[in-house]
Amino acid sequence: MAQINGHVEAEQPLGSTRHIRIVGIGAGASGLNLIRTLRLNLSDYEVVVYEKNADVGGTWLENRYPGCRCDVPSHSYQFSWRQKKDWPNFFSGAEDIREYLCRICDEEGMRDSIKTSHQVVSAQWDEKDGRWELVVRDLETGEEFGDYATFLVNGTGFLNTWKWPAVNGLDSFQGRLIHTARWSKDFDHTSKTIAVIGNGSSGIQVLPELQPGAEKLYHVFRTPTWVLPPRIQMWKVMGQAGEILSKIQMDAQENFSQETIDRLQSDPEFYREFVKKVEMEVNNAFPVVLANSPVQAFARAKVTEYMTLMLGGDQELCKALIPDFPLGCRRMTPGHGYLQALTKPNVEVRRSDIKRVVPEGIELASGEVLKVDAIVCATGFDTSFCPRFPIIGRDGNLQDKWRKETPKAYMSCAVAGLPNYFMLFGPNGPIGHGSVFTLAEHIAKYITSVIEKCQTESVKAVVPSAAAVDDYFEHITAFMPRTTWAAPGGRSWFKNGRPDGPVTALHPGSRIHFFHMLERFRGEDWEYVYLGGGGNRFGYLGNGFSTKELDPRGDTTWYLDL
Structure with missing residues (x-):
């Protein structure tokens, strides 16, 4: 370093990098994609990803309940850089997705960068050294050790921390208590009386799997939800993918025929057209949730008609199950066989609050006691965004802040x-906007571009300004009433389980809107601390030479080729 009149200049050419250490948290889809994005865009760095589970896969490793599957089409729910042409079903099951992620991890040689059964238990920012000081626990040995990160990337996911229902007496139940996110492989539901609590996506998927073998099944929930018709059926009638879908052969369970799989593998043009049309349909979902729009009204009428038909016109079931709030206020979920299962003689629906759990079963708000052998809790996840471990920055512990305030x-x-x-997928991210795979790709590219800027421009620390975050939140608050996401009445994880309140889980716009927003880094929204005693922002300009001219294999006249 050379110092002239207090200005510190780096004795290196423009474009030089400094060595950095990146720590990722979580080896689900986001964590695996992060490793690849860093490899493609950075040099002179090291990365480790800590994963609390014994293997990679994230939510698709943890959720293995009967009927667990994705409600985004398989050929959209994949990385653009790792296409799988032999998905067996239009909507993939959890095991198929987990195998896809594990195969990527192995074939891309990512396991050397991942430490499974390791959990970050605290992170504290060190202003002097410009890095995060971490405490990590080896879950196999119980030992804790220190680590550090120049940059910390949290990819733990949004629907990750599962929770029991908030009811009294849960520990008093003498039967089998199961959560869908921690399914017990040894649980045999046949000939048992079972209560399924919750009608989110996991409840909608698991119930028709349990119904045929159960002696009796009670379905208990507080708030109705919109259950969509099969998307293939809708897209064939009113979507842009109708023509290509007419060439796809599937059975009643939406399994692809072998002939279709073979054609998708052997005909690149057919495969590309199919994937792009399906992706287009996924991208076109946003107009449905615009409040008071003609699209909303039309879709609501059609879904009401479908649900009524599937419930056999039963007035009591229709009253209990068809919402009076707008379509999209809660997550819209396709439910293969769910509504039909509710009409079976061994199923009874109870739309009710739970007063408490008693040793023999569930006591409802009415005082009725449902005596059951097993309780299946399809009660979802902690959607508060509050971190699971202390993250202590310049303003204290983020846990304390986000417990008191709306996460921003x-x-x-x-x-x-x-x-x-x-x-990845923090507050007001696009978690409900289709495939998280391609969304994670865009977010990782954005994050990596910021890291590269810091690495090559002598930036010691970068952080969004409080003013920029407040302005962005103000925009979200003003925009959300345009959507049915913000409509009162329906309890939703979009609003952290509340019937009303701020929408914290969704991006204020369409999927394409989110992609477009991340195309350009708005440097004016960020605050910087620079390396070097003088802290001059142009110290990185260095010794007057550029790395572009010092590489003997480089082309110093590249600009003539543009």
């Missing part, structure tokens, strides 16, 4: 007061 983030991926800290 910059474009869902950074937080004021937490330098060099990034998230």
